[in-house]
Amino acid sequence: MNSSSSTPVTSTAARPVNGASLDQWLVYLESIHAKSIDMGLERVQTVKDRLNIQLGGVVFTVAGTNGKGSTCAMLESITVQAGYQVGMYTSPHLLRFTERARINGQEVAEADLVRAFEVVEDARQGQGVGTVSLTYFEFSTLAIVWLFAKRQLDVVILEVGLGGRLDAVNVFDPDCAICTSVDLDHMAFLGPDRESIGREKAGIFRSGKPAIVSDPAPPQSVINHAAAIGADLWLFGRDFNYSGDKQQWAYGGRNIRRGALAYPALRGANQLLNASAALAALESVRDRLHVPAQSIRQGFLLVEWPGRFQVLPGQPTVVLDVGHNPHAAAHLRESLDNMGFFPYTHCIFGMLGDKDAESVVNALKDRIDHWHLVTLEGDRGRTAEELKVSLQNAGVDAVNFDWAANAEALGKGGIAKQAPDKTVQTYDSVAQAYTVLSKAVSANDRILVFGSFLTVAQALQAREQLRKRPA
Structure with a gap:
């Protein structure tokens, strides 16, 4: 690839003042x-x-x-x-x-x-x-x-x-x-x-x-x-x-x-x-x-390196992975297999628009039971509905299921056996999805958060906010 030939631009923004943060x-x-x-x-x-x-x-x-x-x-x-x-x-x-x-x-x-x-x-x-x-x-x-x-x-x-x-x-x-x-x-x-x-x-x-x-x-x-x-x-x-x-x-x-x-x-x-x-x-x-x-x-x-197949302490098991391409997804699949048995695997999945979502889904589709698709904001963000199309193109046979409504009605962990075997739900944000799963998922299940640095970062922020809330 060739070096950029773009003309440098001079910013009109003012330089931060002394003492700026x-x-x-x-x-x-x-x-x-x-x-x-x-x-x-x-x-x-x-x-x-x-x-x-x-x-x-x-x-x-x-x-x-x-x-x-x-x-x-x-x-x-x-x-x-x-x-x-x-x-x-x-x-x-x-x-x-x-x-x-x-x-x-x-x-x-x-x-x-x-x-x-x-x-x-x-x-x-x-x-x-x-x-x-x-x-x-x-x-x-x-x-x-x-x-x-x-x-x-x-x-x-x-x-x-x-x-x-x-x-x-x-x-x-x-x-x-x-x-x-x-x-x-x-x-x-x-x-x-x-x-x-x-x-x-x-x-x-x-x-x-x-x-x-x-x-x-x-x-x-x-x-x-x-x-x-x-x-x-x-x-x-x-x-x-x-x-x-x-x-x-x-x-x-x-x-x-x-x-x-x-x-x-x-x-x-x-x-x-x-x-x-x-x-x-x-x-x-x-x-x-x-x-x-x-x-x-x-x-x-x-050695520590957050977000790279990071398993958080506690139950349910939460796995964070910033992988966002097919090569990373293939290794993620192998790493998930090495973890042992979990009754159900949920995933909070968000990707940027310039990534190959369909190939990533193909690598992991038979390892995930319940897809929780999230919209990532910004110029490069991809919507949850666009991700849903990627799942369909990859042949994921999942039915729509409102985990949020059922979780509120039946309580934490109460709906895992009543939900269909393969489900999909869309959310406006990572925080919304993480909050729903904190109520809906059984302690024995596994939650995978992956697809982007943004997805993992926002899940960590949501987790911290939930921990700060009074019981």
Whole structure:
């Protein structure tokens, strides 16, 4: 895909005043560029050069259709346990913008982010050399990495936002690049097939530097690009792999074997693939970053990453998953199967309009009994009625059933056996659906919340509101 050729725009919005809050700055960031996504590096590179950002520690850049956030979280957890000063930048966030910027496992303070925004805005305005227009993502990327540079961290972990080659993160040179998986998503920006998308993600590779690929069957474009630029390509199954049983697992790399490892605290069918990618990355930079075996064990035991097959405590069982493409749905299906038996599985399902809802439904339709379809607001949102059409196109044979009315009439858990085997209901919001299910679902059942970061975030907010209500 080609870099954007759009003309930069100068915002008419007023810069936040001194003492403005983080929320006020975020509103401003949304107003200073004509597009929310504008692929290309020239504008970001210009402001980066003005800021003179220099990262002195070991830099990991992580791209991939799925699994990149979990891989970042494992790298962070292990290196923090090893005693290093570690910064991690990820996106998007679930509940708070500060989730995007963490130092030593803790979210950066809002005041520190505001200061970073002020510095980037000064550089963006240019002091007489011309204002550069930046998207929300580009601006916040520069601010957070500037903050990391000022802290002189030992390790910096950067998660690519979209693609790789033209993503704002790619203005920073990694010491090790990781590509976790390549599948169909964001095709309007990255290309129509895995080969095109793979080439975009391989754009984070650097000549002479390790390039870790944990996709078991990577597109040839990934391999070809690594060869073309002389990257040190590490392929899963050739240069590193894993094995395991129900109690423990082992990693095998080019020169290092690690046995008797505890399973990562992150749940999900694909986490050993992500864990082995993290260990391969650490092996590839071991001359600069010594990581003891005990730090690896503790790192895997303590790692947390909300929204990625996250199982909440209590009953009924609630599973949160931000997966929003067919590849993620296939792994979600496998992870659900590994949970054991539940009499009924309900799902709160909301997706954005540019996602392949029908293929996602196809992957999960025989694992879900009751569909609770929600409308997501915003320009990219998809309505519950549109999702209902996707279910019909995928061959889901479900009957309309008013869970809200029945739940109020019969009480919590009272209607599970009286409802049809396969049902569908539409809701105006995630909060409405979550509130209904909190009354209607039996303690032995399972609720899956999935389809988008927005869906999971709004479910978490609804859950918190319900917990605050008086009994």
